[in-house]
Amino acid sequence: MASSKNEKGKKVIIVGGGLVGALNACFLAKRGFQVEVYERRPDIRTQEVVKGRSINLALSCRGREALRAVGLEEKITGEGIPMFARMIHNLDGSKKSIPYGKRDQSIMSVDRRHLNELLLSAAEKYDNVTLHFNHKITRCDFEKPQATFLREDEGTTVEVPGDLIMGCDGAYSSVRQQLMKTTRFDFSQEYIPHGYLELSIPANKQNEYAMELNYLHIWPRNTFMMIALPNPDKTFVGTLFMPFKIFDSIKTNDDLMKFFKDKFPDSIPLMGEEALKESYFRVKALPLVSIKCSPYHVSDKAVLMGDAAHAMVPFYGQGMNCGFEDCLVFDGIMTKYKNDFSKVLPEYTDTRNIDAKAMCDLAMYNYIEMRESVNSKMFLLRKHVDNMLNWLMPNTWVPLYTTVSFTRIRYHQCISNRQWQDKVLKNTLWGSVYAAIIGGAFALRRTGVTMETIADVGKDLINNIFLKA
Structure with missing residues (x-):
């Protein structure tokens, strides 16, 4: 695929071939840059099993607009499953649904690996994009700029010069670590006391979905919860979120079954006892971290995006969407300044940092809502009030979740709007x-x-009403 603009001779080195790195490759290739993507892992398109996070993703407005800009929205949404509401599973086995927004508003359940494969293949179609796998970054020289990689399958080192280094290498970013050594850099990380463990709900005996399809299923239990998102193959990906001290207290099959019978009794026949035991003890629960940093750039030589700049806990479903929106915001600033990195990078930090930090805070807030507040009558009352006022004043009163998931209102402005609504x-x-x-x-x-x-x-x-809404 040919690029549409002429930046021939200028090279961008993208470190990380995950979701944000692959999407950025598409954006930059369209601008005519020579793009080289370096990924530490093997090519996931050739692997039977891929290590790493596999929580299903919830694609919403911000991510969809970014995909639309590179011509991929229809392809990806056509293979996802819309979820119009939360389905709350009560302890007594009863259920209730809480819509996300209006009847036609939904978030999309998409498989992380499949999405990453589609984005890599889309990037590779550009004749000015080259993908390199099994390359571990070991050093960044931000003055040249130049990146040094260890080719792990051969044990050799390669030095790659370019015009811009783009760090899209995740929450434990090596580019960010290099950047911290060479500049004045603010950085904070917070591990919450909760971890996550993936479980699976197979299709039922009739080879149909075992639960209602177009919902994000939630089992809220105040201090912990379980969720499940649908897959096209009639299964659900379940994820158990709870404090590590509870994970650590469950040591035997008997402990596990007693816990699930007490806390998630209706899920046992859905998963099957033996499958539950095998899944639970196969791997350990993984940690969840929130990361904030500033600035996102070094002069006109390097920039951080996605989780490398703003890792967040997954409870608002905005990690991927925020990362994809990074690409869209960056692309807009590139248009404004005609690809001049000396102007683009500082404005990108100034524009994006306040929003990404706000989204990290919202993600923390939503964990309380998902595991606890959805059980509160006050929470439901506030939802009804917000929906009624939104119906009466659609352009003036927009609920917080709607602004975050179904608009591109800047994240920090979403919070300001909510604070104004609370005051009113x-x-x-x-x-x-x-x-x-x-x-x-x-x-x-x-x-x-x-x-x-x-x-x-x-x-x-x-x-x-406000504390629990």
């Missing part, structure tokens, strides 16, 4: 409380209940 609702409710207090003042005196007590009750009620 609190002021409105306080007005109602005060009116009720004044109207019933004489009756209250007769019962012996003070106005201060009623005000405190009203305050607790209002705060509950």
